[in-house]
Amino acid sequence: MRFSLLALACATTALPALADEINVYSHRQPELIQPLVDAFTAETGITVNVAFVDKGMAERLVAEGARSPADLVLTVDIARLQQIVDAGVTQPVQSDVLEANIPADLRDAEDHWFGLTSRARIVYASVDRVAEGEVTTYEDLADPKWKGRVCIRSGTNDYNVALTAAMLAHHGVEETRAWLEGVKANLARKPEGGDRDQVKAIAAGQCDIAVGNTYYIGQMLNDPEQKEAAEAVRILFPIFEGAGTHLNVSGVAMTKAAPNRENALKFMEWLSSDEAQRIYAETNHEFPVKPEVAKSALVASWGTFTPDPMPLTDVAKLRPDALKLIEEVNFDG
Template sequence: MTRSLTGAVLGSVIALAAVTTAAKADGEVNIYSLRQPFLIEPLLEAFTAKTGIKTNVVFAKEGVVERMKAEGVNSPADVILTVDIGRLNDAVEAGVVQAVESPVLAANVPASFRDPEGRWFALTQRARLIYASKDRVKPGEITSYEELADPKWAGRICTRSGKHDYNIALLAGMIAHHGEAKAEAWLAGLKANLARKPQGNDRAQVKAIKEGECDLALGNNYYYGAMLANPEQKAWADAVNPVFPTIGGTKGTHVNVSGIAMSKSAPNRDNALKLMEFLSGDEAQEIYATANFEYPVNPHVKWSPVVESWGRFTPDDLPLSAIAELRSTAVKMVDRVGYDG
């Protein structure tokens, strides 16, 4: 049975003590997770049912890498589960994860979705969409990220903070494809078109479209599915069309990932590897697809019927490592433009 030990802060004394007690134990694996418990519990329950290995989870919104670095070789963590290529890269740069060689992972996770040296592996894809008002934006009226800077959309766009990981990753992709000067001009144009100061989360932008505050918004695809499934938010989702924009008209839609890495200290290394392989396999990938409305990285696993109904798209083929390398450049650009001001 999966035991989920949660806390708003990873340094919670109770949660940390519980995991430390079980640091090295036959038939257990310790997880530090930035993914919310309700998103991963079905996966971990399936893993335990299949392998008999128990999972101990500490959940936190931030501070995971810092905690692991402070704990050093005494860290009880076997794996880290997180979202965004930037956070995976942070773990690599902090030296808290180790390389993994696994024929199973190599077969399940395409090369473009894993670190060349095996230090992290993506588990799901999430597309960065444009949500467009059904009432005020004609189908096909916007098809690319670049068009968000067109003056025709002045006062009609809502976004969350420019410094949020999801927007930083998109901006890094724009920098990679267009160079710094053009990407900065695009960001300044997008800022000029905002209907309000950046605020809230991705769902809040769709709500703002429903309420007539803006006509376009940026948001990850799985939020659309989550809103459709939520009786209190379904009206928000029903007010928009999801658009899979391209970069430059030729490159595909920007995608980010959720992923996993093995801790450098990993007291239960064999069990950790079994978990990593399971999460990349068909059963877990299907759970990700149906329960979380995400796109599997495993090419052998079909999209969920709900997600499939939104339409097919071609992901941008820019290596995720290139996005990770340009994150700091993107953050500085957001500051120069004063995007959140």
């Protein structure tokens, strides 16, 4: 029996446990995980049905309850992972393989979620108009010298909310509010688009620096239509004053309903394997979470950095407060 993406996306009744299938709700773009799905199916014969769920994943799983067809959730951002866990729709997974492959600081202490990749929230800087060392901290983004020179996507985007939550964890409410107001005052245009659009804006001369995730540069450099724009910027790894560079994760969790639990666990464990981690590194330009797997040559060429030691779970807890501050300063207005 085979289920189309449409059928899976619309399913509201429990599916039978099938020997050769698993069902995944994914917040990740389909093209980013298809190479992983293809490799897993080729190795195991297990078909992975993926339904792309852009918004309301936790709410959907709550509504479906025990009837949910989903075995696993794949998503980006620690806050999204924690939100799904807090909704009570996941189950703990005990696995020696996952514990051996994924460092403890990149998985849930109660075994509800497991990080699969990490990425840094960094600064894209114009090769021609910004010198090395001009931006060394996230706090620098609020410096008046950048007035009219900064681009960024919506402040309420998950990645920017997480960055703001980390700023809150380091500096508290008032300093974070002042930082948000300072960054807003420096914007060259209203927040818009995605991270790739910020790179294109720098290449077009609309701004000189922007905030984005590392892996987008790798994807753009491998896209003939976007390569020229990507070559117009360099990657800078800012830090929080006295700390390190902000990291976030993509991760996986098993749903409480999980009609195909055994095969779902096989997929989770495989995603932490050397082969899957290499695919993440080479195809998606993300940082592998398994320490033994090297970064891609391209990613390694960007240089080294010191990760922020702030626990991701501490950052996730501050997400509501961060979003409130972003809205209070009307960052996107």
